Amino acid sequence: MENIEKVHLVVEEKYFPPKDIVEECIVKDYESMYEKSMQNPTEFWEEIASDLYWFEKWEKVLEWDFPRAKWFVGGKTNITYNCLDRHVKSGKRNKVAYIYVDEDRNEKKYTYGELLELVNRMANGLKSLGVQKGDRVSIYMPNTVEAIACMLACTRIGAIHSVVFAGFSEGALRLRIEDAKAKVVITSTYTKRRGKKIHLLETVKEAIKPLNFVERVVVWDRDGELDEEEIDNRMVKLDKLIDNSSPVCEPEVMDSEDPLFILYTSGTTGKPKGVLHTVGGYMVNTYLTTKTVFNIKEETVYWCTADIGWITGHSYIVYGPLANAATSLIMEGVPVYPHPGIWWEYIQKYRVNVFYTAPTAIRMLMRFGEDIPAKYDLSSLKILGSVGEPINPEAWLWYYKNVGRERAVVVDTWWQTETGAHMITTLPSYPAKPGKAGKPMFGVDPLVVDKEGNPLPPNTVGYLVIKKPWPSMLRTCWGEPERYEKYWKEIPGGYYSAGDLASIDEDGYIMILGRADDVLSVAGHRIGNAEVESAIVEHPAVAEAAVIGKPNEIKGESIKAFVILKAGSVPSDKLVEEIKDTVREVLGAIAVPDEVEFVDKLPKTRSGKIMRRVLRARELGQELGDTSTLED
Ligand code: PRX
Numbered sequence: 001m002e003n004i005e006k007v008h009l010v011v012e013e014k015y016f017p018p019k020d021i022v023e024e025c026i027v028k029d030y031e032s033m034y035e036k037s038m039q040n041p042t043e044f045w046e047e048i049a050s051d052l053y054w055f056e057k058w059e060k061v062l063e064w065d066f067p068r069a070k071w072f073v074g075g076k077t078n079i080t081y082n083c084l085d086r087h088v089k090s091g092k093r094n095k096v097a098y099i100y101v102d103e104d105r106n107e108k109k110y111t112y113g114e115l116l117e118l119v120n121r122m123a124n125g126l127k128s129l130g131v132q133k134g135d136r137v138s139i140y141m142p143n144t145v146e147a148i149a150c151m152l153a154c155t156r157i158g159a160i161h162s163v164v165f166a167g168f169s170e171g172a173l174r175l176r177i178e179d180a181k182a183k184v185v186i187t188s189t190y191t192k193r194r195g196k197k198i199h200l201l202e203t204v205k206e207a208i209k210p211l212n213f214v215e216r217v218v219v220w221d222r223d224g225e226l227d228e229e230e231i232d233n234r235m236v237k238l239d240k241l242i243d244n245s246s247p248v249c250e251p252e253v254m255d256s257e258d259p260l261f262i263l264y265t266s267g268t269t270g271k272p273k274g275v276l277h278t279v280g281g282y283m284v285n286t287y288l289t290t291k292t293v294f295n296i297k298e299e300t301v302y303w304c305t306a307d308i309g310w311i312t313g314h315s316y317i318v319y320g321p322l323a324n325a326a327t328s329l330i331m332e333g334v335p336v337y338p339h340p341g342i343w344w345e346y347i348q349k350y351r352v353n354v355f356y357t358a359p360t361a362i363r364m365l366m367r368f369g370e371d372i373p374a375k376y377d378l379s380s381l382k383i384l385g386s387v388g389e390p391i392n393p394e395a396w397l398w399y400y401k402n403v404g405r406e407r408a409v410v411v412d413t414w415w416q417t418e419t420g421a422h423m424i425t426t427l428p429s430y431p432a433k434p435g436k437a438g439k440p441m442f443g444v445d446p447l448v449v450d451k452e453g454n455p456l457p458p459n460t461v462g463y464l465v466i467k468k469p470w471p472s473m474l475r476t477c478w479g480e481p482e483r484y485e486k487y488w489k490e491i492p493g494g495y496y497s498a499g500d501l502a503s504i505d506e507d508g509y510i511m512i513l514g515r516a517d518d519v520l521s522v523a524g525h526r527i528g529n530a531e532v533e534s535a536i537v538e539h540p541a542v543a544e545a546a547v548i549g550k551p552n553e554i555k556g557e558s559i560k561a562f563v564i565l566k567a568g569s570v571p572s573d574k575l576v577e578e579i580k581d582t583v584r585e586v587l588g589a590i591a592v593p594d595e596v597e598f599v600d601k602l603p604k605t606r607s608g609k610i611m612r613r614v615l616r617a618r619e620l621g622q623e624l625g626d627t628s629t630l631e632d
Contacts, residue, residue, distance in 0.1 A: 165309025
């Protein structure tokens, strides 16, 4: 972790929620519920977990053997039973679970009954391919209900899904399939973006060429356009699997601590980490946070604009909303196509009550002006969520005024792939402060400390840590337990170190200032500096590279790369484009640098570590800070 250098605009104004919203809130008295979760966690979590169905009740709520936690020890359940069967059995068979929409205004609704049947057929189909409990299945699919059904089909039978965002390149996909040693990969012929088809099957075919352990590739042939010759002996069509399988599939009895899924996320080294979540604690906490932060009721229409390829999609498109029997919108496409009011059009059309998106999207839509949202009836909105990066007060206020029309409340939710569920957020029942995430969620005990783990006074920026285990915390990094331990050992005191900078004010509101480590946040996507650097050096002309993040009005951060060429190579615009293409191929479009600068030397410590901090300070015209370890 490098030094603390970030400064933020602080808006001290409080925005009180309207009375009618507070009256409707499931949690009206945050303080006393939080107090209970801290003073009497066993009773607190037992009550929450009892809302859900368990084949066998747990014996103990928590077993904490630092830094390993087990939650709902001995409990047996299946998350799909809680997300689907439980609702179907209680009279919600015909309730709509998802409304799928796309850029062409196509719409398809799926009821809880239909989704259960689809999941069961897929689950039986996976079984027929030899997939068993504990096997890994990689999913590289468009943001559709079919993809959700694939995830649920895995968890129905106890297989561990590993969803890979369908914007990742062949190289990034291969790395994730290889690391998880997936037996089966599920994909689709294409996804749609900005009116164009993006081929996914071809990427999968290339990615798995050298991977002999991948036994089967299941393909959703969306338009029935695959020729028989294109189907090799590893491939099987999803429709065939569904048609040939029974609609009944008993849910696998899963232990609370059985693995649920792996999701790769960026760290400070070149290799992403496979964050592992387990069944019981993740289920309970995504259920609780969705219910209380978004105030999900019988009639609520909810829309999270994330992609299922990220943790926000896992927890707040799939598991949390389904556990609450919500009706959700899911969209395949981008926010500005076919026009920059498409989101507002859908909110108006479906009378969406809860809308959850990222600051980068808000800032992008702000550019088109307030006249665009003004054209739509957005009066159904009650809660506006934000996630993925700090929301600057300007964007917060734009969202509040032009989307929420000062009638809806803004909840800024801070959390991570590793935390599984919301950790720090405003609840709709108490006032929000623009630019500040809010207060800790139930059972979460945060603290801001210095490098040595000493607590810092209010309004002082330091490292954000969490003092105690929580139910939806990651259990390990797949195949790399030492990386898991690092979270708990980075800062003395036995805390979970989030890798973020934060400060806490006198009212207990927490402001998140961004990453404290070598991880970038570009348009809300988490990308390791080292990941981009190792992609760049794959270009044959490159000897060495260093990457920094620069403040960017829309994306939060943009990537700048400093590149040393090998002897004999000459800087040119063509080379810049080639380097960008290399990153696009190795990682995907989201990681491509905006700027590439050729240099002769990089600032390094005497032990040879690149000092990105120095590069960044120089680039931004800031003080260089402590340079005593600089080699030269
Ligand atoms: O830096 C924080 C930022 O996103 C990081 C986690 O990224 P990821 O695991 O990809 O999960 C993103 C979606 C939960 C955090 O370490 N972050 C996330 N939410 C916020 C945020 N920063 C400020 N405010 C937030 N609300």
